[in-house]
Amino acid sequence: MYMEDIKMVDLLGQHNDIREEIDSAIRETIDSSSFINGKAVETFEQNLARYLKVKHVIGCGNGTDALQIALMALGLEPGDKVLVPAFTYVATAEVIALLGLVPVMYDVNPRTFNTDASVSLEYMDELVDERTRVIVPVHLFGQCSQMDAVMEFSRRHNLMVVEDCAQALGSKCRVGDREIMAGCIGDIGCTSFFPTKNLGCMGDGGALMTNDDSLAERIRMIANHGQKRKYFHQVIGCNSRLDTIQAAVLDIKLKHLDEYIAARRAAAASYTRLLKAFDPPEKYICTPEESDFTTHTYHQYTIIVKDCLKDPDGNARDALRAYLAEKGIPSMIYYPLPLSRQEAFAGIARKREDFNPEAEDSLHNSEFLSEHVLSLPMHTCLKEGQIEYIAEAISCRYSQTV
Numbered sequence: 001m002y003m004e005d006i007k008m009v010d011l012l013g014q015h016n017d018i019r020e021e022i023d024s025a026i027r028e029t030i031d032s033s034s035f036i037n038g039k040a041v042e043t044f045e046q047n048l049a050r051y052l053k054v055k056h057v058i059g060c061g062n063g064t065d066a067l068q069i070a071l072m073a074l075g076l077e078p079g080d081k082v083l084v085p086a087f088t089y090v091a092t093a094e095v096i097a098l099l100g101l102v103p104v105m106y107d108v109n110p111r112t113f114n115t116d117a118s119v120s121l122e123y124m125d126e127l128v129d130e131r132t133r134v135i136v137p138v139h140l141f142g143q144c145s146q147m148d149a150v151m152e153f154s155r156r157h158n159l160m161v162v163e164d165c166a167q168a169l170g171s172k173c174r175v176g177d178r179e180i181m182a183g184c185i186g187d188i189g190c191t192s193f194f195p196t197k198n199l200g201c202m203g204d205g206g207a208l209m210t211n212d213d214s215l216a217e218r219i220r221m222i223a224n225h226g227q228k229r230k231y232f233h234q235v236i237g238c239n240s241r242l243d244t245i246q247a248a249v250l251d252i253k254l255k256h257l258d259e260y261i262a263a264r265r266a267a268a269a270s271y272t273r274l275l276k277a278f279d280p281p282e283k284y285i286c287t288p289e290e291s292d293f294t295t296h297t298y299h300q301y302t303i304i305v306k307d308c309l310k311d312p313d314g315n316a317r318d319a320l321r322a323y324l325a326e327k328g329i330p331s332m333i334y335y336p337l338p339l340s341r342q343e344a345f346a347g348i349a350r351k352r353e354d355f356n357p358e359a360e361d362s363l364h365n366s367e368f369l370s371e372h373v374l375s376l377p378m379h380t381c382l383k384e385g386q387i388e389y390i391a392e393a394i395s396c397r398y399s400q401t402v
């Protein structure tokens with residue numbers, strides 16, 4: 001049994017459905033020749049702000065820049081500490097170190113991959129001292145961290161909250177009695193329009209969200225060389241802009257975002273239904289768990305592969321991955337190392353053990369996940385037959401006699 005053409009992501013398939021609209025938007029930008037700060041940038045910012053029900057959206061060069069600009073806007077001093085999960089993409093913590101701030105790493109919930117009250121915040125009081133200024137919860141794989149708990153924690157310790165919603169644009173989170181879009185709950189939200197994200201452009205792009213007028217003004221200034229008036233620079237800034245062509249593309253794709261999310265959710269529901277049908281599933285794999293306080297937009301469909309007798313030597317996840325590859329099924333490991341173990345952060349990152357010598361293995365779940373997670377193909381053009389084939393392959397693997 002072998003099925004061709006199963007892709008991890010399928011950008012061309014998505015593009016083919018809107019090719020003409022995109023072509024004409026790009027042509028319009030070329031005809032206007034205002035490639036930087038053209039009209040489409042402002043239009044897209046306003047449309048995204050309306051979609052997210054947030055006061056300000058400020059476009060920038062990419063998601064990593066968005067995080068950097070957010071931290072630059074908060075008036076921090078070198079040596080200030082920033083709380084960040086150890087299980088995330090490098091960008092989240094990279095910008096902290098880049099600005100001379102200290103990343104303090106905490107653990108995530110092993111079933112949701114995210115910041116929550118029962119695991120992450122449980123011991124977090126211990127990580128906070130007078131230099132701790134910010135927490136950066138990540139909404140990994142498409143569902144939100146437990147933001148009501150994060151907000152309560154941040155109020156108690158007087159911290160600012162920067163949400164990394166690069167993987168969860170369009171997700172909604174319940175905070176108190178309100179439902180708020182991912183990225184619009186804390187002081188600043190940061191997102192990415194990298195081509196494979198829920199809302200992706202045709203190159204690099206990113207944006208910041210905030211409801212705070214003075215932060216919005218500062219963010220805009222920082223992203224534009226620290227100037228409000230051309231050639232008069234008030235603060236040290238950077239050059240990070242959302243290109244007009246990318247904004248024009250994004251404005252078209254934004255209209256389809258809910259459709260794209262629905263397609264991802266439908267694919268995920270099929271995976272979960274089929275994977276739970278084989279017997280006995282929980283012995284070998286865990287399907288993603290949906291928290292009740294957030295919607296899940298399935299940027300990734302990530303399973304946990306348990307160690308089992310089938311793979312007496314070596315890692316069960318790696319063995320499953322190799323087996324799937326033989327059947328033409330791509331898969332990816334997001335992420336193979338917790339940030340605390342990355343060479344780049346040696347001597348820079350702090351963790352609970354640095355504050356409390358009696359605490360051991362404080363990043364235990366992040367370590368476990370980096371050895372056991374596997375992300376299956378997930379995109380808006382995945383066909384039911386392909387999902388059946390993938391689920392069938394996984395079930396076969398575990399029903400074969402060794």
Ligand SMILES: *Cc1c(COP(=O)(O)O)cnc(C)c1O
Nearest residue numbers: 062063064089091166167192194
């Ligand atoms: C993609 C991503 C980023 C960075 O976005 P870029 O646009 O690639 O710079 C940051 N954080 C997370 C969690 C991401 O997935």
